[in-house]
Amino acid sequence: MKTSDNMSSEQSNIDNITSGKNLSVWFAAVNQSISYEPLNSDIDTDILVIGGGISGLTTAYCLAKEGRKVILVEDGYIGSGESGRTTGHLTCALDNRYFELEKIYDKPTAQLAANSHMKAIEWVATTVKRHNIDCHFKRVDGYLFLHASDTKESLEKEYQATQRSGLITEMLNSVPGIKAEDGKRCIKFSDQAQFHILLYLKGLAEAFIQLGGTIHTQTKAENVTKEGATANGYSVKANHIVVATNTPINDWVTMHTKQWPYRTYVIGAKVRKGTLPYALWWDTGDHESKWISQPYHYVRLAEYDDQYDILIAGGEDHRTGQADEEEIKEENRYTKLIEWTKERFPSVEDIVLKWSGQVMEPVDSLAYIGKNPGDDNIYIITGDSGNGMTHGTLGGIIITDIITGKDNPWIEMYSPSRITLKTTSDYLHELGNMVMQYGDWLGDAGIKNPEDLKPGEGGIVSSGFKKIAVYRDEENNLHTCTAVCPHLGAILQWNADEKTFDCPMHGSRFTAVGKVINGPAASDLKKVIVNTEHPITH
Secondary structure (H helix, E strand, O other): OOOOOOOOHHHHHHOOOOOOOOOOHHHHHHOOOOOOOOOOOOEEEEEEEEOOOHHHHHHHHHHHHOOOOEEEEOOOOOOOOHHHHOOOEEOOOOOOOHHHHHHHOOHHHHHHHHHHHHHHHHHHHHHHHHOOOOOOOEEEEEEEEOOOOOOHHHHHHHHHHHHHOOOOEEEEOOOOOOHHHOOOOEEEEEEEEEOOHHHHHHHHHHHHHHOOOEEEOOOOEEEEEOOEEEEOOEEEEEEEEEEOOOOOOOOOOHHHHOEEEEEEEEEEEEEEOOOOOOEEEEEOOOOOOOOOOOOOOEEEEEEOOOOEEEEEEEEEEEEOOOHHHHOOOHHHHHHHHHHHHHHHOOOOOOEEEEEEEEEEEEOOOOOEEEEOOOOOOEEEEEOOOOOHHHHHHHHHHHHHHHHHOOOOOOOOOOOOOOOOHHHHHHHHHHHHHHHHHHHHHOOOOOOOOHHHOOOOEEEEEEEOOEEEEEEEOOOOOEEEEEOEOOOOOOEOEEEOOOOEEEOOOOOOEEEOOOOEEEOOOOOOOOEOOOOOOOOOOO
């Protein structure tokens, strides 16, 4: 795999290849979009799937395999959303510990969760083999080791819980591949996996087409109802609608008070072949963090070229649009991540890639997969947490079984309608954080005057009682939009790293010129006119 370091990030953003200016290792390697013809007429179908990431494509493929007529629409290109910004871990080592799942639910539920993720890995392995998908799929071991803020007791509790859950785990006295962690124990998770997500999605899309499915990219779905949706202004009638868009675009409130958006950061560093084993590594998370999610680091190796592999390391998460709460701007998160990585993997050489992604953290640790609350024929897949590859795969399996009437032991566990009382304190904490964001209406804006902006810079300014999102492009043209998120009215924040305006409440994101690229917001920012001859005051 050879990256294209000279590819224009600005151009890639304009072309909707990905949801930000920074390219992930997968986009840099493929160097082209995976596209199909946009929808250009009214159409009827049995099942409409909205979203061309791993959740949507897996669902479409599974249903087509059952003989159903399926149409998939994607407003960008295949994998252009969060699937293409993943690090491609396929694992049953979950973001939340198994001993915590036993407390929140019970031991049988923790066992079901473990079983579901192992089955998802097996499903991917079988599908790759069945369709001969060349996506660098590898079976690897994974290693969970202690974060400096965590205790040895918690690692032991997790090991015991994984054993009760039926996983193949082993307690080791050192962490393979990480000398800086010598003398520290870790849990080995056997028979995990990794792959190249975009090559996998390309192969899965081709298999779906061969089964009679239809894909329309650059096709934006709106106005989702039980009858179907509109897409590119055309009517799409369907008996079943699956919304697989990372965060639901068909719901204003219900699901957005059960999960919370986080930004996560990734670097790709060259390392000479043979220096490190192909494996997955994770620490147990920062237990002193102000964030409920207790951000952790995650690492893997991927193919690069004849001489080098690329070490992919991620972490330094924060609530979307709230990086400044820790006084560490988005663009500075990479510095911390590089320092952490070099300390543990001193053999790394050049840092060749940096990018970020967005994950939805469910308040009770499990994804939301199934019927949208209150609907009989609209289904959602969301709340992926840090296990999007297996959760997305499970989404396709579970929803297919619901629609086709098959028994599935995981349906109730992942139901979006579930209520989990044991996480009430975390829920209230995150809800309070959300409500506090309305205070930005009263606070000072980030910059005083748009004339202060240099090319490539953006920010929020005040004009009377109005908040305005301003961006000066590389050609020195000024773009001005409302800074009010069209979802529920929060004030957006400028993300200088990805050159986007991000909502600190529910994670909606917009390009520098106001185009929506992440839900739940369904519409672009409205343009506003600013008189630049007079300063804009607070």
